[in-house]
Amino acid sequence: MVLILGRRLNREDSGVRDSPAVKRKVFEVDPKNLSGHDDAYDFCSGGLHGEGILQAFNEFRDNRLFTDVVICVEGRQFHCHRAVLSACSSYFRAMFCNDHRESREMLVEINGILAEAMETFLQYVYTGRAKITTHNVQYLFETSSLFQIFPLRDACAKFLEEQLDPCNCLGIRRFADTHSLKQLASRCRTFTLQNFMEVAQHEEFLDLRKEELEEYIASDELTIGKEETVFEAAMRWVYHCTTDRKPMLKDLLQHVRLPLLHPNYFVQTVEGDQLIQVDPECYQLLHEARRYHVLGNEMMSPRTRPRRSTGFSEVIVVVGGCERVGGFNLPYTECYDPVTGEWKSLAKLPEFTKSEYAVCALRNDILVSGGRINSRDVWMYNSQLNLWIRVASLNKGRWRHKMGVLLGKVYAVGGYDGQCRLSSMECYDSFSNRWTEVAPMKEAVSSPATASCVGKLFVIGGGPDDYNCSDKVSGHHRSSSQYLVICSYIKMPKHSRQTERTHGGLRLRVYTEPAN
Template sequence: MFCNDHRESREMLVEINGILAEAMECFLQYVYTGKVKITTENVQYLFETSSLFQISVLRDACAKFLEEQLDPCNCLGIQRFADTHSLKTLFTKCKTFALQTFEDVSQHEEFLELDKDELIDYICSDELVIGKEEMVFEAVMRWVYRAVDLRRPLLHELLTHVRLPLLHPNYFVQTVEVDQLIQNSPECYQLLHEARRYHILGNEMMSPRTRPRRSTGYSEVIVVVGGCERVGGFNLPYTECYDPVTGEWKSLAKLPEFTKSEYAVCALRNDILVSGGRINSRDVWIYNSQLNIWIRVASLNKGRWRHKMAVLLGKVYVVGGYDGQSRLSSVECYDSFSNRWTEVAPLKEAVSSPAVTSCIGKLFVIGGGPDDNTCSDKVQSYDPETNSWLLRAAIPIAKRCITAVSLNNLIYVAGGLTKAVYCYDPVEDYWMHVQNTFSRQENCGMSVCNGKIYILGGRRENGEATDTVLCYDPATSIITGVAAMPRPVSYHGCVTIHRYNEKCFKL
């Protein structure tokens, strides 16, 4: 400005706008002495002045000073300042600090001054550190009530990021449902309905809001039950869980008195059922995930193996199978409250080793073996309201020893010694091929966890089991190998539950 041929070099008085006198004084002191005292009062304008004059050493010193001042009462303000001035490192540290101290941060004035998008950025995060989800709900409602007329229209959008299904049922009834704003917001009713259904049905009902935040000590894990390593090999008694986020495997209570094979496994609420098995077993066991123990419950009416189980609207259905002589059309329904199995309408076609899952309020039985030599391409759909079966669009390949899961009102099928993963839309009654796995396998495990589909183990064409874990993301249609199982296994059960981690996240 002064040493080159600029206009200012010819003027007696140069006016510099937008800088406080105090800031200019501190800045000049630094320029001439190389020293300046940075304080909470001057750091902001000293930073802005050093940025304007491109004195990077002083600018960085101010940013470092702000990092050291982070506190629940000021971190959001410093984060906004960092965002304005493109200080990526400071911004990241502020956000991490606010996520880890959210309970304290949400009590301060700065929290109530967040805009909607800034608030959503925090409450949608899996990394949010809280003791329980109730704290997120209360923080959101405090924010809304701060400027209720202005923020009332935003309530539904905000509550879609609060995990209402994970609130304690008593709290949900006594606090959430009676809130006047929520009662007068019809668009929130669907979120309330989802939470009520989850309180009744448990993990049968999955959505982004049913996934626990890791800081609460809970995580969504895949439990692998039993299986065997090879044809004619020993049946394994192991029950082990896999956490896809950490990649860790942990051992749970072993299957009791278990030398059977080709049994069926499913999750009921947050527990696990195992039924039947070779030869003609009627035994049914429940794994209590809270106590980590297995409990024997009412036996099946008809012994079977090579059958499948699925949960539909809070009840367990045992479907088809083999009794050593013929395939079974028999279907039994278990009510855990009465501890009773009752016969319901039989399958239209008796099959063993089909894929079975529930979706949009109905049960779907896909493929399977009607006899020793043939495979079925039929899709049989059960409606519990009418206690009747209908045939739907056939699967593109006739296979047995396949597995199915449902996610986002679609059904995904893998196995049957094919590489293909097929997807079925039960509303449109339409099948499509979505992806290939890396090798052919059958009798693999399949489970939905954290919004993705995992395919675990299975038997290859040579009869040997595999220990691979594949992850299919429906959002991108990409399949990747993510882990190895503790041992190769096939004919095993795979389910997803919420598990409490003894070593939960702590600051």
């Protein structure tokens, strides 16, 4: 039978009649399958063709057919095809295609890898598939990196990332750093920070280098329930090898936020630790924590900032106030978190009907004193309990006064008692819950401003009567109870002396009256 392929001719055009003795069979061709020519058809079998060839080559390898090189690893021989190895790996392409000794020899020995890893590697080269396990992943990664098979190397890295656990994340992080796997190293670091409490209980943690441990315990991203966890982890690491690690104690404790430890824990556990007691370099850190327990936010350092995971954050608290229309006093106490941008309601202010009271923050609590109604009452907001508690009353009832905090004590300054303005001041000690009279100001004022700085409490401005405002600034020094009157910026004497001093990172400019 003869197959004639071509266009179908019109009988009238051809002038040829069909003969009963000769029959022609014509294949119909779909116009959609024509590509550029009326009589051509592009055919593609897709990936099946390549897979078929690889399968055939793998069978050749198993049966040692057409193999032209033998790779020897740990004394074990693997019969392979140079063409297949060169097609998959630039390492072998450089070995076989250049004028190297291996390009002419039948037996090529490769050192530094395991025979098991080589077998899995060749399985991938000839089939495109490899079985990655926890047992072979490290060696298979190193082998694929050596032979520059990057898809297999990346698959090993992905497998390691999925196997992260508190017992192995530190070892995988070190492996990732060794092989410059930035994504895997970053994932290990994040996992360790998020699971630090569990990670610190495993043996890998005790093998950390000092720099590695410092990186973790210094991070604000460290996820912990309380700072005591960090201290215990650091001390466990030191005690694991006391002789070598004892000199590193101070450097580690600099990253532990000792001021945020519970006072009882600090006294009993931290100060009672034998290594800390005999290390004079730790005294400054201990002193800082003690001062913070007394002074609160007056004493700031990098170690007084809570970690994000603790749930503590610095907020702005709004107490009381009145409605815009009608002027009715409001009982609400609310706080604003600048980080999240959210407002949160706190416990309502007792006796909110009063007005013109004073408010200040003492450590992590809030005090409200005086006011037009019940002018001697003082309330303290306990932030841990979210509760207002009545504390010792003022000795002198007052409103339109101000409160300031100096070295852990609260000072109620000036104000009005309903008949006259006050020059008196009172000092509150939260530990004894008592108000004590201190030296009065030289001028009675109401509604002044107060600020503490360089160990002094400054009283600024205020009203000495109903018609004038004071331009004076009074400074109260707690230890001597003496006041310093300095000229305001408004009425500067022409020949006054100007001095500058630096304290706490702030540059202060103090103007004093010229000596007579």
